[in-house]
Amino acid sequence: MATDAPPAPPAIPAEPAYKRTELMAICAAREVKDGEIAFIGTGLPMLGGMLAKATHAPNCIMVFESGVVDARPKRTPLSIGDACLVPGSVMLGGLTEVFGLLLQPGHVDVGFIGAAQIDKFGNLNTTVIGDYRRPKVRLPGSGGGNDIGSLAKRTIVMMKQDARKFVEKVDYVTTPGWVDGPGGRERVGLPRGGPAAVITDLGVYRFDPDTKEMVLDSTHPGVTVADVRANVSWDLRLPLRVRTTKPPTKRELRILRTTLDPEGIFLGGA
Amino acid sequence: MTSRLSKTATSPAEAFLRPRPFMGRMAEPEVADKLLPLGEAVAKFIPDGTRLRSCGIGLRKPMALTYEVMRQRKRDLTYLLSGWTEDADLLIGGGCVAKLEGSYLGLEAFGLAYCYRRAIEKGIPREIAIEEYSNFSMTMRFMAASMGLPFMPVKSMLGSDLLNVESFLHPKAVVLEDPFGTKEKVALVPACHADVSVLHAQRCDSDGNAQVWGQLGDDVWGTMSGKKILLTVEEVVPTKVVRKDPNRTIVPGFRVDGIVLVPFGAHPYQVQGYYDVDAAFRREYAERSVTLEGWQAWTDEWVYGLDGHDAYLRKLGEDRLAKLRAKRAMSGQVNYGY
Numbered sequence: 001m002a003t004d005a006p007p008a009p010p011a012i013p014a015e016p017a018y019k020r021t022e023l024m025a026i027c028a029a030r031e032v033k034d035g036e037i038a039f040i041g042t043g044l045p046m047l048g049g050m051l052a053k054a055t056h057a058p059n060c061i062m063v064f065e066s067g068v069v070d071a072r073p074k075r076t077p078l079s080i081g082d083a084c085l086v087p088g089s090v091m092l093g094g095l096t097e098v099f100g101l102l103l104q105p106g107h108v109d110v111g112f113i114g115a116a117q118i119d120k121f122g123n124l125n126t127t128v129i130g131d132y133r134r135p136k137v138r139l140p141g142s143g144g145g146n147d148i149g150s151l152a153k154r155t156i157v158m159m160k161q162d163a164r165k166f167v168e169k170v171d172y173v174t175t176p177g178w179v180d181g182p183g184g185r186e187r188v189g190l191p192r193g194g195p196a197a198v199i200t201d202l203g204v205y206r207f208d209p210d211t212k213e214m215v216l217d218s219t220h221p222g223v224t225v226a227d228v229r230a231n232v233s234w235d236l237r238l239p240l241r242v243r244t245t246k247p248p249t250k251r252e253l254r255i256l257r258t259t260l261d262p263e264g265i266f267l268g269g270a
Numbered sequence: 271m272t273s274r275l276s277k278t279a280t281s282p283a284e285a286f287l288r289p290r291p292f293m294g295r296m297a298e299p300e301v302a303d304k305l306l307p308l309g310e311a312v313a314k315f316i317p318d319g320t321r322l323r324s325c326g327i328g329l330r331k332p333m334a335l336t337y338e339v340m341r342q343r344k345r346d347l348t349y350l351l352s353g354w355t356e357d358a359d360l361l362i363g364g365g366c367v368a369k370l371e372g373s374y375l376g377l378e379a380f381g382l383a384y385c386y387r388r389a390i391e392k393g394i395p396r397e398i399a400i401e402e403y404s405n406f407s408m409t410m411r412f413m414a415a416s417m418g419l420p421f422m423p424v425k426s427m428l429g430s431d432l433l434n435v436e437s438f439l440h441p442k443a444v445v446l447e448d449p450f451g452t453k454e455k456v457a458l459v460p461a462c463h464a465d466v467s468v469l470h471a472q473r474c475d476s477d478g479n480a481q482v483w484g485q486l487g488d489d490v491w492g493t494m495s496g497k498k499i500l501l502t503v504e505e506v507v508p509t510k511v512v513r514k515d516p517n518r519t520i521v522p523g524f525r526v527d528g529i530v531l532v533p534f535g536a537h538p539y540q541v542q543g544y545y546d547v548d549a550a551f552r553r554e555y556a557e558r559s560v561t562l563e564g565w566q567a568w569t570d571e572w573v574y575g576l577d578g579h580d581a582y583l584r585k586l587g588e589d590r591l592a593k594l595r596a597k598r599a600m601s602g603q604v605n606y607g608y
Contacts, residue, residue: 064485065327066328066329066487067486068485078378078379078547079328079329079379080328081353082328082329082547083485083540086484086542087599092483092484092485092486093486094409094485094489095352095406095409095488096413096488100406104424104425104426132435136391138382138386138391139376140375140376140382141375141402142404142432143352143373143374143404144405144406146404146407147404147405147406147426150404150425150429150430151426172431172435173429173431174431175430176429176430179429185429187429188428188429188455189425189428189429189445189454189455190429265379266379
């Protein structure tokens with residue numbers, strides 16, 4: 001999906017200015033294929049899902065863990081439980097319906113989750129930084145993250161990146177990725193799935209189909225491979241040729257800014 | 271089964287359903303008995319040490335009741351829910367909670383829960399313990415309890431520390447291979463019983479038949495996992511309103527022990543069809559609760575310094591509440607005829 005940045009045309013500025021959060025939401029949207037069932041979490045994934053629907057994937061169905069199927073919100077939802085997801089949806093239930101009847105039996109194609117730490121096999125921590133009993137930072141915990149990462153057909157991870165987040169070993173495995181490598185998920189009894197991509201503020205990563213190890217796929221425009229490596233605490237595997245993430249199009253930015261998050265609730269900041 | 275002749279208000283079926291074996295209370299209660307003021311309800315149903323199940327994921331939280339539990343300085347609660355936000359953060363900050371069983375505690379888009387952080391990281395105002403599950407596993411624990419089963423199987427938690435790291439439940443989960451031949455692994459999670467389940471519902475009748483619409487979260491199973499059930503509601507409506515649309519009822523009145531009428535009782539959260547989120551209020555809480563001093567000042571202002579829900583609503587003011595009122599988006603009607 002990502003290609004080399006096109007050569008800059010002479011007269012007009014080459015790219016519209018954009019925030020890293022905007023590019024992350026756009027990268028998320030590009031991971032969703034038309035017609036897919038997408039399990040959406042709060043924040044940038046929500047914008048990504050809605051952007052996908054507004055552009056290349058109009059038949060994508062967004063499912064929210066609080067019980068909503070095929071939401072069509074008219075404003076930026078503040079959370080997965082926002083009442084604005086309800087009017088215009090096709091079905092309403094609760095966690096049992098969405099997790100039990102849609103996710104667990106394998107009807108969800110793609111799920112989005114965030115993380116505070118990730119390792120090279122895509123195992124995620126959203127629980128604690130430091131020792132579990134007396135942590136340096138107590139984080140919110142699994143929520144639906146473990147369920148989504150365990151049971152969706154594939155998972156897209158979205159997070160900010162630095163060397164304290166991209167670690168050799170996560171302090172707590174909240175959500176299993178490829179566990180300890182090839183066959184890891186099968187050994188622990190997970191029926192399917194696994195992380196397919198990691199989207200950060202520096203680039204996009206995928207996983208080697210044989211070794212299940214994370215591989216850099218593309219760096220965002222203006223980010224160098226050295227920048228990326230300085231923000232990973234293991235020896236990150238590189239492809240033969242590192243691509244540049246396709247920059248946002250004017251249309252993608254316009255929809256994000258004017259329709260999906262005009263107040264900058266999730267796009268605000270850096 | 272039902273005779274066309276039994277059209278009276280108290281049918282034989284109703285009379286049969288009334289006794290509640292949990293409580294050994296056999297006499298048919300006066301329906302008016304169930305309605306009681308917030309302060310009395312908290313004093314009566316939530317003694318220190320209660321296993322208290324709350325409700326709402328991202329909306330419809332029993333906030334009026336939460337503030338009252340703080341004001342009454344309840345202690346040593348075990349607080350149960352899949353997803354907590356300000357409700358749990360406040361109770362932890364107020365020193366009301368000893369243990370948590372659940373899956374998420376944060377302020378969603380507004381940030382981390384700082385009372386929770388202070389309690390876990392520094393033991394302020396007291397040490398607390400949490401037994402963690404995933405959202406779905408927690409829902410299945412409530413389902414087991416509400417269905418009278420000792421446990422339920424899930425495919426979540428496998429290969430994660432949610433399975434391995436125990437706090438105070440031993441075991442918290444058990445991996446079992448399918449004994450019927452496939453050898454597929456499942457995690458068994460234990461029933462999660464509550465002494466009292468609180469449900470904030472849009473409306474109920476005076477018997478407590480509780481109607482909820484919008485996202486249900488884990489409230490169907492969670493509410494029914496309570497030995498006792500306490501409703502806080504936006505409206506008490508005539509029973510004919512309920513009986514005209516029984517599909518919307520998620521708890522039958524005969525399971526309900528107390529009803530508290532608290533309009534705007536979930537503020538600053540939303541209640542579908544009644545009012546919207548007060549985002550400015552939530553943002554202010556998130557900002558002021560970052561420091562202990564800030565949190566104390568906020569709670570002095572909004573909780574301890576007010577003598578109840580009416581004072582809270584007066585402080586919010588009519589203008590602010592009017593702005594939050596829900597716009598109309600009426601459902602169509604269905605024909606229940608046959």
